Amino acid sequence: MNYTTQMDAAKQGIITKEMEIVAKKEDKLPEEIRALVADGKVAIPANINHKSLSPEGVGQGLKTKINVNLGISKDCPECDKELDKVRVALEMKAEAIMDLSNYGKTEGMRRRIVEMSTAMLGTVPIYDAVGFYDKELKDITAEEFLAVVEKHGQDGVDFITIHAGLNREAVESVKRNRRLTHIVSRGGSLLFAWMELNHKENPFFEHYDELLDICAKYDMTISLGDALRPGSINDSTDANQIRELITLGELTKRAWEKNVQIIIEGPGHMSLDEIKANMILQKKLCYGAPFYVLGPLVTDIAPGYDHITAAIGGAIAATYGADFLCYVTPAEHLRLPTLDDMKEGIIATKIAAHAADIAKGIKGARDWDNKMSQARADLDWKAMFDLSIDPEKAIRYRAESKPHDDESCTMCGKMCSMRTMKKILNGEDLNMLRD
Known part of the structure; x- marks a missing residue:
């Protein structure tokens, strides 16, 4: 039996070994998992080149998963320290790790994580582009951005954050509907700058079909990034955020037509009373695709304690529909997290995820x-x-x-x-x- 991706197999009625593993972990029948993957309600990020992976399912009716961010920067370029974090994150049973390295030649570190990690690995290819080509952002071409995505696929990355919803229409919306904190997404701000400097359309939006072909080739899941997520409670649920979300829904359907799995990324910073409505809105506009949230952080006044503000929001978000929580550490907004910061962030996020699983009635x-x-x-x-x-x-x-x-x-x-x-x-x- 031949298939290209987990979704392709699911639509053909094929139960893959990855689906069987997920079914066992979730105490569900393999056929239940297959049907959910076929409908796009569950994603199993599993690059064909990630041989050490222990697959996880993200989505409807499954346990809430957590992600750990790490990676080198120009101020903190030591790969060994970040690899120590990988080892500890795996020991603490994080289901996903994102390598957000944004400095130098990151290929070596990325490959080492793929070799050692049983957790699924995510990246943001646009972070890697400047260092990969050793060129200023403005001078990178659309073709070069796509080539970096292909490189991450070859290296075994399971899911990639792509801010394809930030098109020219969204850029004009940002200019008309000014925010207190503008664009806080790092990838979103880089693409906004590239589009304005070159007076061109977002290359990931313009060449979305080519992007999908690359992802299908390696069975790489796209995590559609929320470039316009709110960076303060003042900016949440505004026209910019909702306009981008509508576009993400349209991009979701296009991806499913090519059997590429999709996860949708969400806010951000948001007051408690807005979280439930946002979760319902996302699931509606994006056809029930798995939802991945950063926090939401429910107040903006707690630097040093943002793992707590995020856990409060994360528990509520997951109760009402979020499937995947990105951890936040006490170092958020302040510095690159230390190993101890990472541990605190993991524990706080695991508490939020488990509290939500109780509320959702997850079996066991x-x-x-x-x-x-x-x-x-x-x-x-x-x-x-x-x-x-x-x-x-x-x-x-x-x-x-x-x-x-x-x-x-x-x-x-x-x-x-x-x-x-x-x-x-x-x-x-x-x-x-x-x-």
Whole structure:
């Protein structure tokens, strides 16, 4: 049986080995996964050249996945430090890693990640173009941008962020509908600048069919980037954001016609009361394609704590339709994240994803919480640590403040409600004052 992409196979009624793996991970029937992939409701980013990949499904009815961003920059060019982050991210069971390197010759690092990573790998090819060609942005041609995409496909990248929705119409909208924070998407701002400097159409929009052919060749999923995502709560759900979203929906249908899988990227910064409506709107305008969000960050005043503001928004977004959460670290808006920043970002995002899975009724999601609750009722500290989302921190906190009574903690001591109820229900002496 011959097929070019996961979607091509699904439409032919073929269940691929990737679909079987995803079905097992999600506790679903392979046929359920196949049908969802055929309809574009689930994407399985799996480049044919990524041999170490353990495939994941992103989309309707599946567990909420998380992505970890990393990569070198001109100020922090050390590849080894970023590869250490890859190893830790894999240990912490992140489902996706995005290499956002934007300095120098990044091919070597990208290939090393592909070789070592069981998680799906994403990139933003436009970040790589300046270093790849050693040319100023203005001087890169449309053909050269597409050649970088092809290179990432050859290297084994599973999904690529492409800001194809930022066309000339959107550029004029940005000029008419001025924002407080303008364009905060790095890739979006680069394309905006290229279009204005060259007085030309976005090459990824103009040559979209050629882009699709490249992606189909390697079964590379397109993550349609939100170039006009809001960078402040003031700018959310404005004309610019919605106009681009409508275009992304049109590009989604064109991609599916060529059997290229699509993920849609979303906001951004957004107040709590707007999140649900945005999730519904995206799913409607983009025909139920998987939705990938950065945050949303629900307030703009917390530099150093943006992993928390993003987790709050992410939990709500995933409850109402988002399928894929991009992590945010405490270093957001401040610096390149350290390894510890990355860990905090992963934990915060995993909490948000799990909270949403409970709310969405994902099969088995509550079981983890129920086991933890039982361990607490039993005062079984080992089980509590084993079940913790971050066992290392839980063990360290308890060790730093040891209680007189080993059953309880230093917060309540022998007045611990769990201890009291356990002893009384077991017919034991409560013994609160005596040793």
